Amino acid sequence: MSFATWYFPFFLVAISTVFWLLPRRRLAFIVLASLVFYSFWDVRFCSLLIGAAASDYLCTRGIEEAPPPPATVLAIGMFPTAWLLVIAQFKEVAGFHVAATALACLAFCLLFIAGSRLKEENRRRFLLYLAVGVNLGILVFFKYANWFSAGLLDMLQRIGISADWVLLDVLLPVGISFHTFQSIAYVVDVFDKRCKAERDFWRVLCMIMFFPQLVAGPIERAAALLPQLRFERQFDWRFVVWGLHLLLLGYFLKVFVADNCAVIADYFFKRIHLGESFGVGWSLAATGAYAAQIYGDFVGYSYIARGSAILLGIELTRNFELPLLARSPGEFWRRWHISLSTWIRDYVFLPLSLSISYHNRSSPSSRPAVNDLAIVSSCLIVTMLLAGLWHGADWHFIAFGGFHGVLQVLWLVVPGAKVLSSSAGFLPRIASRMLTFVLVCIAWILFRSDSLNDAARVLASVAGANGTGADVPSGVVSWLAVHAVPLVLLIALVRNEKEEADVVRRSRATLAIAYFLMIILLASSEAGRAQFIYFQF
Amino acid sequence: MDLDRLDYAPKIVVPAIIAVVALAILEFWAYFGFHESSAERNAFGYSRDASFSVEGSFVAITTASSRRFWTQRYPQAKLPGWKRIMVIGDSAARGPSLDGSVTETLRRQLSERCAMRTEVWNLSSPGYGSRRKHVVIDKALEFHPDLIIYHAGITTEYEDSREWERYMEYHSWHPRHWVDQLPFLGRVKLSKLERLYWQWLPEDVRAASLEGPLAMKIGAIASKTDSRYWMPKMLSNLDRTVEEVREAGVPILILVKASFDPASGRVTDAGLDKAIAERYASRPGVMVASNRELFSSRPDVSALFRDTSHWTSAGTNVVAQALGNSVGRLFNGGGSCSQGGIRTARR
Numbered sequence: 001m002s003f004a005t006w007y008f009p010f011f012l013v014a015i016s017t018v019f020w021l022l023p024r025r026r027l028a029f030i031v032l033a034s035l036v037f038y039s040f041w042d043v044r045f046c047s048l049l050i051g052a053a054a055s056d057y058l059c060t061r062g063i064e065e066a067p068p069p070p071a072t073v074l075a076i077g078m079f080p081t082a083w084l085l086v087i088a089q090f091k092e093v094a095g096f097h098v099a100a101t102a103l104a105c106l107a108f109c110l111l112f113i114a115g116s117r118l119k120e121e122n123r124r125r126f127l128l129y130l131a132v133g134v135n136l137g138i139l140v141f142f143k144y145a146n147w148f149s150a151g152l153l154d155m156l157q158r159i160g161i162s163a164d165w166v167l168l169d170v171l172l173p174v175g176i177s178f179h180t181f182q183s184i185a186y187v188v189d190v191f192d193k194r195c196k197a198e199r200d201f202w203r204v205l206c207m208i209m210f211f212p213q214l215v216a217g218p219i220e221r222a223a224a225l226l227p228q229l230r231f232e233r234q235f236d237w238r239f240v241v242w243g244l245h246l247l248l249l250g251y252f253l254k255v256f257v258a259d260n261c262a263v264i265a266d267y268f269f270k271r272i273h274l275g276e277s278f279g280v281g282w283s284l285a286a287t288g289a290y291a292a293q294i295y296g297d298f299v300g301y302s303y304i305a306r307g308s309a310i311l312l313g314i315e316l317t318r319n320f321e322l323p324l325l326a327r328s329p330g331e332f333w334r335r336w337h338i339s340l341s342t343w344i345r346d347y348v349f350l351p352l353s354l355s356i357s358y359h360n361r362s363s364p365s366s367r368p369a370v371n372d373l374a375i376v377s378s379c380l381i382v383t384m385l386l387a388g389l390w391h392g393a394d395w396h397f398i399a400f401g402g403f404h405g406v407l408q409v410l411w412l413v414v415p416g417a418k419v420l421s422s423s424a425g426f427l428p429r430i431a432s433r434m435l436t437f438v439l440v441c442i443a444w445i446l447f448r449s450d451s452l453n454d455a456a457r458v459l460a461s462v463a464g465a466n467g468t469g470a471d472v473p474s475g476v477v478s479w480l481a482v483h484a485v486p487l488v489l490l491i492a493l494v495r496n497e498k499e500e501a502d503v504v505r506r507s508r509a510t511l512a513i514a515y516f517l518m519i520i521l522l523a524s525s526e527a528g529r530a531q532f533i534y535f536q537f
Numbered sequence: 538m539d540l541d542r543l544d545y546a547p548k549i550v551v552p553a554i555i556a557v558v559a560l561a562i563l564e565f566w567a568y569f570g571f572h573e574s575s576a577e578r579n580a581f582g583y584s585r586d587a588s589f590s591v592e593g594s595f596v597a598i599t600t601a602s603s604r605r606f607w608t609q610r611y612p613q614a615k616l617p618g619w620k621r622i623m624v625i626g627d628s629a630a631r632g633p634s635l636d637g638s639v640t641e642t643l644r645r646q647l648s649e650r651c652a653m654r655t656e657v658w659n660l661s662s663p664g665y666g667s668r669r670k671h672v673v674i675d676k677a678l679e680f681h682p683d684l685i686i687y688h689a690g691i692t693t694e695y696e697d698s699r700e701w702e703r704y705m706e707y708h709s710w711h712p713r714h715w716v717d718q719l720p721f722l723g724r725v726k727l728s729k730l731e732r733l734y735w736q737w738l739p740e741d742v743r744a745a746s747l748e749g750p751l752a753m754k755i756g757a758i759a760s761k762t763d764s765r766y767w768m769p770k771m772l773s774n775l776d777r778t779v780e781e782v783r784e785a786g787v788p789i790l791i792l793v794k795a796s797f798d799p800a801s802g803r804v805t806d807a808g809l810d811k812a813i814a815e816r817y818a819s820r821p822g823v824m825v826a827s828n829r830e831l832f833s834s835r836p837d838v839s840a841l842f843r844d845t846s847h848w849t850s851a852g853t854n855v856v857a858q859a860l861g862n863s864v865g866r867l868f869n870g871g872g873s874c875s876q877g878g879i880r881t882a883r884r
Contacts, residue, residue, distance in 0.1 A: 006713040238546035242539060245549055263738065263746040270745060306539060315539045475737035482733065504545040512552035516559055523722040524729040 001040035003304045004254060011037070016311040026231040027202055030210065030312070037211035038174075043087050045173040046209075047080035047101060048142070051108075052135055052183045053205040054079050058112055059131035060190040060197035060204075063124045067116035070109075076201055077109035078102070108134060124191060131187040139180040145170045147393030175215030177390055179208050181343055186222040188347060195223040203229050212308035216301050218319040218339035225314075233313035243311040249500055250303030252518040253487070255525045258296030260483040264289035264476055265448065272458055273450045279471035283461035285480055287441050290448050292484040295324065298337070303501065321498050323440075324491060327432035328421035329407035332440055344387050353379040377412060381405035391447070396455050400446040407439055486521060490514075560721070567720035577602040578724060579707040579717065581700040582662065582669045585676050596680060598658065603700070604673075605662045607635035615681060620655045620868055623677050625670045626688025628663035629794065629847050635659060637850060642857035643864070651865045661688065666697030667774035674778055678785045684867065685782050686860060689775060690794030691809060692846065694767040764807035772816065779823060788822040790863060792856070795829035797842040804832045824863060831859050 001008055015033045022029055038046055054076045061068055068076075081102040084093055108130070115126040149168040156163045186207070189195040198204050206229050213220060268278065268286030278286070302319040309316045323336035333341040356375050381402065388401015411417045421432045442459065449455035460466070493510070494502050503514055571578075577587050580602045587602030591613055598609040615621050624630055624640045632638025640659035647653040658680075660673050667689070674685060707717050717723045734743065775791070782789045793810040797803075810827035817823040832838050832855070841852030848856060 006711070010712070236543070238543040241546035241549050241553075242543055244553075245546075246539070263742065267742045267745040310539050318538060473739050475739065476742065479733065479737050501542070504542070504549055508548065508552045508555075511549065512555040512559075515553055515556035519556060519560060520722065520725055523716050523719075524726045 001037045003250075003301065003308075004259075012308055012311065019312055020235045027200075027206055027229065030229075030231075031202055031206050034206065034209040034211040034214060038209060038214060041174045042171070043091060044084065044093055044097070045171075047083045047087075048138055048173055048176070049179060049209045049214075050083055050205065051080040051101075051105065052138060052179060053201070053208040055108060055131050055134040056183050056186055056208065057198065057201045057204040059127040059134075060187055061199070062112070062116055062127040063187070063191050064197035067112070067123070067127075070113050073109050073112050073116075077112065078105045081105050128187060128191045132184055135180040135183045135187075139176060142170055142173055142176055144393045178217045178219055179214065181219045181340075181390075182222075183208060185219065185343060185347060189222055195221070195226070198222075198226055210309070210314070212305045212312075212314070213316055216298070216305070217337075218302060218305070218317040219343050220317055220339070224317065228314050231313070236313070239310050239313055243307045245504065246303045246307030246310065246501055248515065248518055248522075249503075250300045250305075250307055252522050253296040253300030253303065253500075255300075256296075256518075256521045257483055257487045258293045258300055260525060261289040261293040261296065261480065264480055265293050269448055269450065269454070269458075272454050272461075277457070277466045278461050279467040280462065280464050281472035282476075283458060285472045285476055287445060287458070287462060288484065289480050290444055291437075291441050292480075292487055294444060294448075296487060299500070318499060322491060322494065322500070324437060325433060325495060326436050326440075327429065328411050328417070328436055329404060329439060330411055331421070332436055333404070333408070340387065340390070344383050344390075348386055349379055349383040352382065373412065377409040380408050380412075384408065394451070396446050396449050396452045399452055399455070400443050403443050403446055407443075486517070563721040564719055567724060571720065571724075578727065579704070581704040581707070582665065583672055583701065583704045585672055589676055598660070603662075605631070607631070607638070607659050609635070609658065611656050611658065611680075613680070615656075615683075616654075618654055620653060620683045620864075621658070621681065622655055622684045622686060622864065623658040623660055623674075623680075623682045624686040624688065625665075625673050625677070626661040626686075626792075626794075627665045627690065627693045628661070629690075630661035630688040631659065631663060632661075632853065633847075637853065639848070639853050639857050639860070642853050643860050646857050646861040647864060650861060651869060653865070653868065655864075658682075664693050664696035664700075666691075666693040666695075667771045667778070668694075668697045668701060671774055671778045671781075674782060678782070678787065682787055684864065685787055685789045687775075687778065687789055687791045688794055689771070689791050689809070689813060690846075691764055691767040691771050691807065692794070692796065694771050698770075764809070768807070768809065768812065772812065775813070776816075779817065779820065783820070783822055786822075788824070788867060790824040790826060790860070790867075791817070792826045792860070793828055794846070795827070795832060796845050797832075797838065798845070799839070802839060804829050804838060824867075826859065826863065828856070831855065 001011060011033075015030075019026060019029060035046055038049065058068060058073055058076060067073070081098065084098050084101055087093055088098065111130055112127070115123055115130060117123075118126055145168045149166050153163065153166050156166065186195070186204075190197045198207075203226060207220070207222060207225050210220075210225070210229070265286050268282060268289070272278070299320045306316045306318075317339050319337060319339050321335040321338065323332055326332035326335050353375055356379065357372065360372070360375070382405075384401040384405030385398055386401065387404070388398045391397045391400065411421065420428055420435070423429075423432075445458050445462070446452075446455045449458055490500055490503070493506060493514070494500055497503075497505060504511060506514075577584050580587055582603045584602045584604075588599055588604040588606050590597045590599070594613050596611050596613050598606050598611075600606055600608070611621075622640075622643070624643075630639055632640070635641055638659055638661075640657040640661075644655055644657040647655050647657075658677070660677055662669075662673075665673070670687065674687075677685070707714055717726055738746075779789060779791075791813055793806055793813055795804045795806040795810075798805060806827070806829045810825070810829055814825045814827070817825055832841055832852070835841065835855070837851070841849055841855060843849050843852075
């Protein structure tokens, strides 16, 4: 179920009302609601979430203490197969899928039981690898198998071998990149003793598939989310007020700003893909439209997710902190998609750079430190390439990540860039923000284009390769202005705060006008016109 | 974080109430203050009674419910000795102003050349195709016309179809349209659709963005000007209209619309005039006139069109003169004002 559908508000009202009326069994109710929520896309794929939760639950138990007995392992480990068998009574499920799931579950159970017999430290490490392997296996198979198989087919064809059978057609489950990263973080945190293993399987399942953040994050840390899923908070009317505040902001950004700007951006990038050429005017307008679209879309989604969660008394991580005001690419990532950037910092960049530093340390007794520019730079680029790949299985996503990596390295090694980004004063502040925005827009061109070739053509158009005339119709510019200017005004209003929601710190009159305008502008737009961009990840 | 922000909740309440109350006031104002209800507004031209109101012994015709008629006022009952002619068409027949329209020009010519006392009602609205013209005629017959002049073309069929889909959607029970049905917010949304979406964005940008159920239906429709697709639909609607008009005992003159191609200098109608003439050749009380034939015979054809389909004042004069001849022939049975003009297929 998408937040942008007409029925989601009804679903949310019903779920939160029943939730607060229930004297107990709230955990089971939210798990059920989340299963219903996800089943709107494909009820079969719930088995993946259940499988990931089962693996996380069993492995973290085994990492922290004595592993559960084999009967428990089999009961929980085979749960995804049981789900598919139940679903098969109502919906067509291919026998091959059931058999493959059963085999995978059985293999996991056997590996787990075998690993449980190892000595403690080996067992801990084995179960960590097993849980991370399960989650990465799910991610790689469902997200990258098509890409790899297409690449393999292409390679084989180049050397004269026809092997169409290698080509896979695997459906991409919604939100897979988010819940697998959340699972990995939980297992690693338990291994590193940053968080306690949860003893209730349903709570782990609820953490993995808590519906407000299931399909596009934020990527929550178990230490923050799991304790809240005990649902011990009492109803507070302030949850409702703050939740509605966040929901209004979220829908305004998504439905008014993002979906309307998407009209321009989608048209342009589709035409580019079909081989059409545009001049500077069109290219700049479309790039600006996409910047507003992706901002409104993802920031809006995050507000809706947070608003939905707080209606149930759950606080989710703040995922954005006015990223368009960033003064450097590094700062941009500290403000944009914070749950992902901190995830890749904690689970990729720091382990990678510390590991290299450890091997390069001057003496075996000295402590490793991440202070070597070459190590930091190379790790930054590798990390950002992986972040790019996380977004999607295509070269333009990798280029997007690589470009951001290079930018961050440049800000480390070019003294002028660092000075510009840190200087006080009006002009340096404006210049550094504009420079960062332009660079981020270039990266978004790589991100949005359907291929690297398309991205190159858009960048060439922006540079004036197809003429420098203002070829964009005035109606398009007006349309863009009408839908992007309210976003700019909102950001300007909260420029000294953490996020758009902090508009509550302004005067009551400003707030009343903001609500009034947001409702009118929101009502003027067609809800549900476009899907959320980040759902595809 | 959100839990830290809960202390702001009390501060939010008053501004939120003010915003909601302000919106409620606007809704009430819109409900009581606008001359048409949101239901009429959302009729998209498919409301039978919209734009016509009987005020005492007069009929007032106004712009309402996506029906952009010129403001006119006529006695409800025909005056003795007067003929009542109604012209139903799209923007071409509507004209740039009431005074410069074909209806007013026709009235003047009939008065000057034929000494006929006539009311010529201009019941034409931009973008109206056969389906909405039928709704207009259905209402117009209540006022006992002596002649219906029907401007027939296929270039507006696309708009008719689009507006019909919108009409069906807006009147559905679906919660997606609850806001649309509000007097104020519904109007804001509609204004945006009509004033910004359809007018600002180039057609190909709009078409590329259409992904909703309505969009899918419209997208499935063949080209806006595909005559092979639209002509059978238009002729089928015209059949219904002719049937109804003839049942009311009113003669109908069908003026077949033509377009001007500036590149070739030719006037074309994709064979519509021949198709209509053949269809109604044996129908009593039905006359068919071809705009293409009328204009093609003239050497100054480019001076008759403002653009591809709208007439200049010279073009309007030519059409009005030809119509006047036909009307004169119909009502006077011949005479000075019936010479020449449109060659009609009349039985």
